[in-house]
Amino acid sequence: MSRKTQPPKRRPIVVVHRPQGTALTAAQQQVVRRCRALPEVLDPLEAELTVSSAVADLQPDEEFWAGLIEHAVSLPSRRNHALLRVLAAVLTGRPREWAANAVAPARPTLAVGGAWICDRSVDAGYLALICAYTFAADEHAMVFLIDELAGGVVRTAFVTRDVTTARHRLSEHGGPLTPIGAEAAHWLLAKSYDRLDRNGPGDVDQEVRRTRLLAGRRIALAFG
Known part of the structure; x- marks a missing residue:
């Protein structure tokens, strides 16, 4: 057979198997999309x-986090790595362990600082707590309003980077602040969030839900 009549040489077709990750529910997919900017x-x-x-x-329960973590581990990417690192830092219990087994938790380390309470349970029916924390040298605080008339459920929770101003405004509008031990303060918070979880969200501020993971991490950290 002459060279002119020889069939052209073709490269063999190579099938590339790419990791597809474990299947996610619609809610889990939504969380992944919402966290796409994490890197x-x-x-x-x-x-x-x-x-x-x-x-x-x-x-989200343990099954929710297990599926999300398994997906992120099975489908390596810059975004999934960033998500796993934050989950390894902010989650508690077994979900935190699952994420931490895959990657190192995001740094810097979080530390618990001082805490103050404003007790207006007698006349106004609420307790106000402000708890300070630090990431290295960067301080922030979480402010909580606990409704004593509703059984001690947390009604308001928000984060602020200006701890001094938050303390001043709380004392100005709620009354004098009294220092309280970090463990005692977070024991009150643990009870309050436990009631919230058992009774359902009810009439709580949106920030309570938006900062829920942060509160859980800080409660766990305060108890060591």
Whole structure:
């Protein structure tokens, strides 16, 4: 056979098998989409808020987190790596362990600072708590309003980076602040969030749901 009549040589077809990841529910897919900017988020507090906000309208349980973590582990990417690192830092219990087994938790390390209470349970029916925390040298605080008339359920919770101003405004509008031990303060919070979880969201501020993971992490940290 002459060279002119020889069939052209073709490269063999190589099938490339790409990891597809484990299947996600619609809610889990929504969380992944909401966290797509995490690789660009350098501030640790903002990273926590990104993930916590992503599940604010959900009620994630262990099965939810297990599926999300398994998906992120099975489908390596820059975004999934960033998500796993934040989950390894902000989650508690077994879900935190699952994420931490895959990646190192996001840094810097979170530390618990001082706490103050404003007790208006007798005349106004609420307790106000302000708890300070630090990421390295960067301080922030969470402010909580606990409704004593409703059985001690947390009604308001928000994050602020200006701890001094938050303390001043709380004392100005609610009364004098009294220092309280960090463990005692977070024991009150643990009871309050436990009641919230048992009774359902009810009439609570949206920020309570948006900061839920942050509160859970800080309660667990205060108890060691």
